[in-house]
Amino acid sequence: MSNQEGRDVFSYLKKQNDGQTFASKSWRKFKQDPLIPIFFGLTCTALFGGLRAMGRGDKVASNRFMRMRVVMQTGCLFALAYAGVKGRLIVDRDGKRPGVDRNNTTATKMPPGIPPPPPGA
Secondary structure, three states, X not given: OEOOOOOEOOHHHHHHHOOOOHHHHHHHHHHHOOHHHHHHHHHHHHHHHHHHHHHHOOHHHXXXXXXXXXXXXXXXXXXXXXXXXXXXXXXXOOOXXXXXXXXXXXXXXXXXXXXXXXXXX
């Protein structure tokens, strides 16, 4: 699929692929942070169980499922927060975070109206 200029619309996705299939990338991500997809699956299960109970007219079961959904969503948010913190704490053997170049002295271009950060920040 291409746009009006003839460029491939999904070229940015192809550049990010790095030769990985969707399944291999998903499995790698699952091994890195297994709590996120587990809590997501439990949240969906509780949601659909609550909707099913609501459709049958079982108010008690529907309330229980919806309460469980809230608990599972909270767990998912904590798992996401933990994964974010853990990602910031990952360091290599030299004590540096991967992907962060502390020696890069080139200034980043700021959008108009935003002042540059103070020196040494």
